[in-house]
Amino acid sequence: MQRNIIGALYMYDEIGIKPNYSELERRYGVSRQTIKKYHVEGGKVLKERAKRVSKYAKHKDEIEELFSTTSTNIIGAFEYLKEKYNYTDKEFNYNGFKWYVGDEGLREQKKRKTHLRYETKPGDQLQIDWKEDIEMVSRHGEVFKFNLFVSTLGYSRLHNWVYSVNRTTEDFIRCLIEVFNRLGGVTNKILTDNMAVIVSIKNGYKKKHKIIKQLENDLGVSIGLTKTRTPETKGKVESANRFIKRLYAYDGNFEDENELITIIKKINSDANNQNNRTTNIPPIELFKKEKEYLSMLPNKLMLDTYISNVATKTVPNTLLVSFEGREYSVPRSYINKRVKLVPIDNELYIYYNTELVVIHKISNKKFNYKQEHYATGLKGTLTKYSDDEINEMAKQNLELLGEIKYGK
Numbered sequence: 004m005q006r007n008i009i010g011a012l013y014m015y016d017e018i019g020i021k022p023n024y025s026e027l028e029r030r031y032g033v034s035r036q037t038i039k040k041y042h043v044e045g046g047k048v049l050k051e052r053a054k055r056v057s058k059y060a061k062h063k064d065e066i067e068e069l070f071s072t073t074s075t076n077i078i079g080a081f082e083y084l085k086e087k088y089n090y091t092d093k094e095f096n097y098n099g100f101k102w103y104v105g106d107e108g109l110r111e112q113k114k115r116k117t118h119l120r121y122e123t124k125p126g127d128q129l130q131i132d133w134k135e136d137i138e139m140v141s142r143h144g145e146v147f148k149f150n151l152f153v154s155t156l157g158y159s160r161l162h163n164w165v166y167s168v169n170r171t172t173e174d175f176i177r178c179l180i181e182v183f184n185r186l187g188g189v190t191n192k193i194l195t196d197n198m199a200v201i202v203s204i205k206n207g208y209k210k211k212h213k214i215i216k217q218l219e220n221d222l223g224v225s226i227g228l229t230k231t232r233t234p235e236t237k238g239k240v241e242s243a244n245r246f247i248k249r250l251y252a253y254d255g256n257f258e259d260e261n262e263l264i265t266i267i268k269k270i271n272s273d274a275n276n277q278n279n280r281t282t283n284i285p286p287i288e289l290f291k292k293e294k295e296y297l298s299m300l301p302n303k304l305m306l307d308t309y310i311s312n313v314a315t316k317t318v319p320n321t322l323l324v325s326f327e328g329r330e331y332s333v334p335r336s337y338i339n340k341r342v343k344l345v346p347i348d349n350e351l352y353i354y355y356n357t358e359l360v361v362i363h364k365i366s367n368k369k370f371n372y373k374q375e376h377y378a379t380g381l382k383g384t385l386t387k388y389s390d391d392e393i394n395e396m397a398k399q400n401l402e403l404l405g406e407i408k409y410g411k
Contacts (some may be wrong), residue, residue, distance in 0.1 A: 008033060012042045058094075059103040066109055069252055077101055079249030082273070083256075123157030126296025129190040130155045131179070133170055133198070134247055139254045139263065147263060151247065152178035156190070158296075159289035160279045162246070164271045166264050166359070168350055172200040176218060176309045177345065177352075183222070184356075188297025193226045201226065218309065221301055246274040260362060261373075307343075314344045322380050323370065326351055331363045332376040374398060 012022055022042055024035035059066075062084055069080045078097065085095045134151040141147065152165040152175070163185050165178040175198065183189050195201065202209045209228060211219075219226055249270050257263050275287045282289060300306075307313050316324040318337045323330035326344050333342060333353055342360060345352040351363045363371055378394050 008038055008041060012038070057099075057103050059100055063107065063109070066104065070109060075251040076245060076248045077104055078245075079252045080104075082249060083252035087256075124296070125158040125293040126188075126190055126298070128157035128192045128194055129182070130157060131182075131193060131195045134164075134244070135170065137250075139251075139257070141257055141259060141263075142255060143258075145259070147260060151267070152182070153247070154179075154182045156186075156286070156290065156293055157194075159286045159293040160282065161186075161286040161290040161293070162271055162274050164247070164267055166267055170200060172212060172214065173310065175200045176214070179218075180306050180309065181359075183300060186297060187294060188300060189222050189224055190297060191224065193224055194229065195226065196229050202228065214309070221305060223298055223301070246270060249273075261375075264359065264362075310345050315341055316344060317341050322376055323372070324353070326365075329366065329368065330370050332372040333360055334376055335379040 008027060012027075022038070024038050027033070027038050028035040065084065066080055069075055069083065075083070077100075081095075081097050081100045084090075088095075131152070131154045134153050136148065137150065138146060138148050148168070150167050150170050152167055154163045154165075155161065163182045165181050167174050167178055179193075197204060197209065200212075201215050202211050204210075211226070215226065247270070250267065253263075253266050257266060275290075276285050278285055279289075314326065318324060318333055318340055320338060321330075322332045322335060322338070324333060324342060324344060325331075326346070331344075331351055331353065337355060337360065340355055343354040345354065346365060349365050351365050353360045353363070361373065361376075363373075374394070377400065
């Protein structure tokens, strides 16, 4: 095409006529400006073109910051930005984003190790692990140090993550019971590593703690331990780490502990609804089959005995439930519902059935309202006021309540 255009221009020059750029544009489908440049340059083909600017380029600084200040991976950065700016799938495509990141050299690719796969029958095995000592900062600068109890079903690869501040034996039991409650049944086996909360090791000999042995009997499950420094034998739960890395994209970008827990739940749900790399099927779909093979849960009252000082309360109209003489708030939607209060170290976990409703710091204050709970309570009765007015009233009232000492 270019050769034909240059030939036509040469012909015009030979007969001494000014080229008809419009006619050449119509004939060859090339803009008259480009044809004119060919003519001015003496027939040279102009190869220099303006580089097309990627639609992802405007986020380059933010992508670099995510990779440099957090431990997130490419898909974690992609989903964070897509959600932050409310992009549609058409506006913000993962394959295009991944290509842009690689083309700009924004992230080094890590080498992967190859391990043998261990396949299990439906309902046979639950792999568990701790993602330890995670530290994240809210947008207000508050530091949260926590752990994730990570579990993965061997057959369906269904993940369940439980937020936990500590990693005691009691925390392990609480988290494991919560996972089985979510699943609605119990597997035949549990596979984990040599957690100190499960066993003591002396002179190379492993001995399970007495309460762990009792838990095995009551659940009807066998807890197996992997060999030291061989995490690949529970590779299915280890594979959850690539999803957990998405959490770091939110470092410095969440409001409080409740929002952090909500983000964890969302990423957990996303992981279960995406095609697994091995099965190429979403875990949530395979779980529909695996659930049929789970054993029945033991009596709920019996399981509750494993968690010390558990109390059950009905939520009154004040939204406050009592624990050791102090009052702690829950959202308005739980009025007249029975909630369970589980103290773990210096925090009070409040559950509705198997759902974690809220976590309070155990304090010496008589009233322990969270402002968002108090505001929703006011909103239910003071309907003529705006949200801003309700929030301001909630703030003022809670400041007043803070002056009321225990016992008065």
